[in-house]
Amino acid sequence: DGGITQSPKYLFRKEGQNVTLSCEQNLNHDAMYWYRQDPGQGLRLIYYSQIVNDFQKGDIAEGYSVSREKKESFPLTVTSAQKNPTAFYLCAIKDRGRSTDTQYFGPGTRLTVL
Amino acid sequence: SQELEQSPQSLIVQEGKNLTINCTSSKTLYGLYWYKQKYGEGLIFLMMLQKGGEEKSHEKITAKLDEKKQQSSLHITASQPSHAGIYLCGADIVGNTGKLIFGQGTTLQVKP
Numbered sequence: 001d002g003g004i005t006q007s008p009k010y011l012f013r014k015e016g017q018n019v020t021l022s023c024e025q026n027l028n029h030d031a032m033y034w035y036r037q038d039p040g041q042g043l044r045l046i047y048y049s050q051i052v053n054d055f056q057k058g059d060i061a062e063g064y065s066v067s068r069e070k071k072e073s074f075p076l077t078v079t080s081a082q083k084n085p086t087a088f089y090l091c092a093i094k095d096r097g098r099s100t101d102t103q104y105f106g107p108g109t110r111l112t113v114l
Numbered sequence: 115s116q117e118l119e120q121s122p123q124s125l126i127v128q129e130g131k132n133l134t135i136n137c138t139s140s141k142t143l144y145g146l147y148w149y150k151q152k153y154g155e156g157l158i159f160l161m162m163l164q165k166g167g168e169e170k171s172h173e174k175i176t177a178k179l180d181e182k183k184q185q186s187s188l189h190i191t192a193s194q195p196s197h198a199g200i201y202l203c204g205a206d207i208v209g210n211t212g213k214l215i216f217g218q219g220t221t222l223q224v225k226p
Contacts, residue, residue: 006156031212042118042202042216043157050212058213090156094212100145100164103204103214105157 003027004106011111021076023091031094032074120217135188135220137203145206146186198224
């Protein structure tokens with residue numbers, strides 16, 4: 001979706017370093033999500049936020065942290081505590097339609113730990 | 115074990131052939147989403163199904179949700195090279211939380 005931006009597209013990190021992935025949206029949606037994608041495992045939910053200043057852990061939150069200080073921004077920090085951080089990270093927003101809700105995804109950030 | 119099983123994991127078809135991808139859950143699905151992904155890119159939303167027996171079509175792609183709301187199929191008619199990619203099903207199994215679980219994905223190659 002053109003209204004969701006993730007940066008950078010590629011990120012390299014040395015072991016032991018924290019790194020922050022950016023997710024921005026200009027669509028005025030309340031709910032935002034972070035997923036991790038590994039080969040052969042589909043997507044897994046890391047954290048989600050349904051409103052500003054509030055967020056909840058997903059299925060694999062250990063080693064990650066988030067903040068939601070502004071409606072348009074939901075940055076994800078991959079900490080040194082995350083044992084296998086190399087993956088493709090996807091941010092999504094939830095569009096509350098008239099009868100159904102749909103999640104739309106950003107272009108993703110590929111993180112590689114060297 | 116995967117809560118949402120997709121099959122097959124990969125598929126190679128000749129251009130012009132029809133194909134079907136399946137997505138199965140042991141739990142009732144409150145919403146079933148189909149996405150397409152090119153390698154290294156974000157997910158593109160295709161269709162969302164919510165009611166048992168529902169069927170939706172977009173161009174040459176048709177998705178169905180069974181009456182029990184535990185199985186969905188994605189059918190592509192007369193496949194083209196532009197259909198190649200990874201197809202993922204995602205599902206809301208809790209209801210109205212926005213928390214989705216995903217299948218492992220099906221990689222489709224279409225040979226010209």
